[in-house]
Amino acid sequence: MKDFYKSFVKEELDEQGRLVSFELDLKDNFNFSYDVVDELARLEPNKTAILWVSETGEEKRFTYRDLKEQSNKMANMMLAHGVKKGDFVMAVLKRHYEFWFLAYGLMKIGAVLIPATNQLMKKDYIYRFKAADVKYIVATGENDVPQHIDAALASYDGMKEKFITHGTKEGWTQLLPEMEKYSAELDRIPTQIDEPMLMYFSSGTTGYPKMVLHSYRLPAAHIITGKHWHHLDENSLHLTVSETGWAKCAWGKMFGQFIAGATTFIYDFDRFNPSALLKVIQDYKLTSFCAPPTMYRFFIKEGIENYDLSSLKYSCIAGEALNPEVFNKWYEYTGLKLMEGFGQSESAVIIGNLYGMEPKAGSMGKPTPLYKVGLVNENGEPVKQGETGEIVVYGEQGKHPGLFKEYYRNPEENKNAWRFGMYHTGDTAYMDEDGYYWYVGRTDDIIKCSGYRIGPFEIESILMEHPSVLECAITAADDPIRGKVVKATIVLTKDYKPSPELAKELQNYVKSSTAPYKYPRIVEFVDELPKTISGKIKRKEIREKDAAK
16 A cells, blocks of 8 residues: 555655655546545555544544545436536535545546635625536535525526535535435546646635636645655544635645545534644644644644643644744644645645755745746846745646646636746745745735835744734835835734834834844734635735725
């Protein structure tokens, strides 16, 4: 089982087991559901693939044989209900185990899965239904999700059928009882590697979400994610904290983890509770964990010294840039160094601290072997070491094995993203003398002040080290003399109150930690920061609000 994936991967490791080179060698009809899920069911039918636990403590275990059979039933049911190859099927399933049956079942018949968060409202559904011509939807009955969907369908007539689980509603088909009517046997249905398989609506901080369309190549690219970044093997019990509606689910609990032979742990919770999640890690003796920096920050404030986390052998971080303070505190308490990784809904791990690397606190790591990465200026020219540039990946649209197929129905965005023979990520960084990359910010968020180019992340990291700061955002604000100045919008911790004295203290705190020209000349205290549904700070909204003033 350990080496089965090497039939479609060429990789080279050094004597310490560190990845040196990596190349995909995929057949034209490669399909993760058939070539990985079903193959593992043949090789290790009784091994636990998924351990699912609810907030109330209910447990379900699914072997590789279970995944094969349940995905076959799902495929047969969907075919019987009229789902055709190329149809778009939306899934709003929180962290329910039914998501995996659906995802792998749709892959087998060539339908395109659109995962979506349960936080969407009526207008969000209307936009997504119309943009992608969604024909079928599978949704949880919790959190008023069916009500929002039905409200949206008053403005959309393209939906053919609605399936529901974890609840009932008139006009909806019960998913699991209906699925059980169908056979667990399925003959392989032809699919091609470059055909559409999965699509995400990106949670961009500006404008409407883009439709990020992936082909059947994507799962294999995530071998690097599961085996070499999460460092998983057949003895691992891994949890990535992500709702199924986000691309981080594909990163952390759909593809690479299974290829590595690990057991994927699914904790089906509604709202993040740091003490409850710490107890889950402790009680189930998880060996590997991945979450955004914000969650680690809450763990630290909760008091991780009160929990036995000794089962953890590896911990990773992604979703936002890592503050060195979080890295150091987690290491102090657990003895584990957080292995940061960088990528997007459009990719697998582009830059990361893979197994065997020595991470630098706050660094994204180095480019992974599947990608040829560069840092360029606005003309597509490489910048010098130490200079800030946009992170790009060299390659052709739709041809790179580790990148998305296209922005669906958006030729303008495709043209903008693929310029000068490279994919433009829209994120900026600089590279140090050891080849490590350091995140600076989105291209739109770079502040040009008094001849200087200032990235928001460095200043935010410094402010986050001050005990009064819970969250913060650095933006540019208009100034009659300097043109633009640095502004800090800050949410305080519960033990602090806004005051001119505290604002001055925070300004001096930044001055003492970095070049003086970077300190925030404006400090505004707020109750909360504007964010996207996925939790990303909407700096553009802050800038627009300031401009309106």
